[in-house]
């Protein structure tokens with residue numbers, strides 16, 4: 063590898079100001095990753111004393127833009143045009159490019175959603191700048207260089223990446239990696255209407271049809287699993303675990319005896335003779351933790367076990383082990399989650 | 407139909423380790439293989455060719471030994487292969503990689519369709535496809551889960567948007583990044599492997615490209631710089647909670663909030 067040291071012209075970083083967040087949405091429904099990124103942008107901006115911007119493109123989106131003003135952004139730049147109704151790569155890139163050329167933000171954060179993961183690289187290329195994928199940690203140096211930390215090799219290593227001589231600096235971040243800020247009851251900041259020549263909004267891709275997707279029913283695909291073990295005494299009691307799984311946006315899974323008894327489908331069995339799963343969260347309820355079971359789930363990111371027997375082997379695998387009766391804990395928890403949702 | 411498939415050679419396992427002293431990836435002794443997601447792109451090309459006729463070319467950018475993945479593609483039924491390889495291309499990030507590949511593509515001629523895998527198992531960014539499409543100024547779609555119809559002037563495809571599936575018509579020439587499971591990839595055939603073992607592979611170096619300015623390639627052409635790599639924190643944290651059911655529930659609820667599950 064040869065590095066041509068001379069002739070590298072340093073850019074003037076002071077010409078680039080502000081942390082901009084792309085407002086990810088489908089048909090005007092804002093993806094929650096957007097608020098998480100606004101929260102992070104605010105943190106970064108405070109360190110270098112820059113403003114926070116949101117950029118939203120779509121059709122008939124004025125109420126959404128007002129909603130964004132409840133999250134402590136300084137300016138919302140809006141491109142409202144019927145041709146921007148649904149995400150299309152070419153017009154969205156053109157709009158985004160227009161925004162960057164006018165506003166010159168130093169950092170652009172984009173959610174790593176199906177849209178963000180196509181739009182961000184297309185834009186980065188048009189701007190001839192760097193893009194760091196799926197960042198899990200973001201920080202900023204005094205000289206406005208963004209410190210981007212991301213996993214690679216399937217999460218087996220972490221890389222710290224900077225974009226020292228290009229602006230804007232771009233990063234994508236997955237949903238639920240950063241913290242969402244609280245919603246303010248009042249609006250702050252301002253909305254700035256932007257225009258773009260309509261001929262820039264043409265596309266060589268046409269949307270023909272939109273088919274709603276059935277919820278995926280594979281336990282391998284779930285981010286959250288609630289596992290029923292033999293601590294469950296009768297089939298009817300599975301209902302409360304199903305309710306918990308629904309509240310957490312997850313699915314119900316089981317140990318082998320539950321599948322063998324016919325209480326649950328075989329395809330929901332975790333373990334050596336069942337499925338291998340690696341969810342973000344797994345809550346085992348009344349599961350003893352035999353090796354044949356743990357072999358199928360011990361790579362899960364967060365393992366919570368509820369078992370009334372303190373010597374149950376599952377507590378060697380769990381990150382958080384609750385020694386207690388699932389028949390008391392689960393109904394209480396369901397009530398708390400429901401009450402909590404009511405508050406928000 | 408003229409189809410191009412971009413494929414990459416990756417380490418045989420992604421259980422790589424970082425040398426704790428030097429902070430360098432330990433790649434020694436790790437075997438290489440074709441990026442598994444690229445097998446789906448090759449299979450997609452083969453299926454389309456079965457319908458429309460035409461030729462399939464595979465292209466890879468990497469060190470000379472990465473020609474092995476081109477040979478593997480030949481054994482699956484691909485017609486031509488090109489290797490983009492030059493010491494000056496080393497250390498490229500996505501922007502420089504995509505630029506180099508797009509320069510190579512221009513040299514190879516006109517393609518109706520360019521196919522990429524969903525992502526790689528090493529760099530793992532899923533950005534190369536969309537970036538190539540911008541350099542070539544062609545439309546592109548990622549998350550392609552199905553080819554619905556091959557038409558004269560373009561393709562009807564299904565794009566997975568998580569909550570729904572969008573069916574779109576995309577005009578030729580275009581680039582698609584295809585999802586895993588779009589088709590079941592066929593195994594390489596021994597007979598085809600034997601028959602193609604002497605097939606010529608076109609090697610493309612900096613001198614062959616239209617833009618010969620070495621500042622646009624490799625480390626020099628890369629806006630991003632990897633400052634350091636390090637192993638992730640393993641989640642070895644363990645806590646056992648005792649108490650009344652109510653206390654346990656409160657603690658659990660707080661933890662679920664902290665972990666952002668509620």
Ligand SMILES: Cc1cc2nc3c(=O)[nH]c(=O)nc-3n(C[C@H](O)[C@H](O)[C@H](O)COP(=O)(O)OP(=O)(O)OC[C@H]3O[C@@H](n4cnc5c(N)ncnc54)[C@H](O)[C@@H]3O)c2cc1C
Pocket residue numbers: 290291292293294316317318319320331332333334335336337347348349350351352353354355358368369370371374386387388389
């Ligand atoms: C070749 C082979 C392959 C296997 N493959 C699998 C497999 O793929 N998957 C699998 O799961 N098993 C598999 N097994 C079976 C495995 O060895 C265990 O028998 C099984 O996992 C036990 O299931 P369990 O934890 O639900 O039940 P148990 O071992 O009976 O555990 C029930 C637990 O619930 C607790 N409990 C009871 N009441 C309560 C309560 N009210 N509140 C809280 N806790 C309570 C108890 O303390 C106990 O620890 C396999 C076995 C073999 C030999």
Ligand SMILES: Cc1cc2nc3c(=O)[nH]c(=O)nc-3n(C[C@H](O)[C@H](O)[C@H](O)COP(=O)(O)OP(=O)(O)OC[C@H]3O[C@@H](n4cnc5c(N)ncnc54)[C@H](O)[C@@H]3O)c2cc1C
Pocket residue numbers: 192193194195212214215219220221223412413414441443444447465466467468498499500501503507521522523524525526528529530531532533534535630632635
């Ligand atoms: C730890 C680590 C982290 C990195 N993080 C970043 C980062 O955040 N941003 C960044 O810009 N660079 C990053 N890089 C560099 C990046 O991995 C390389 O530029 C790589 O060449 C291309 O990216 P990828 O492996 O992510 O491919 P992806 O974008 O995941 O690949 C998608 C598809 O593009 C095609 N393709 C990819 N590479 C080639 C190739 N060499 N030849 C032919 N076809 C190909 C294949 O069809 C593949 O399926 C990182 C590298 C490492 C080692």
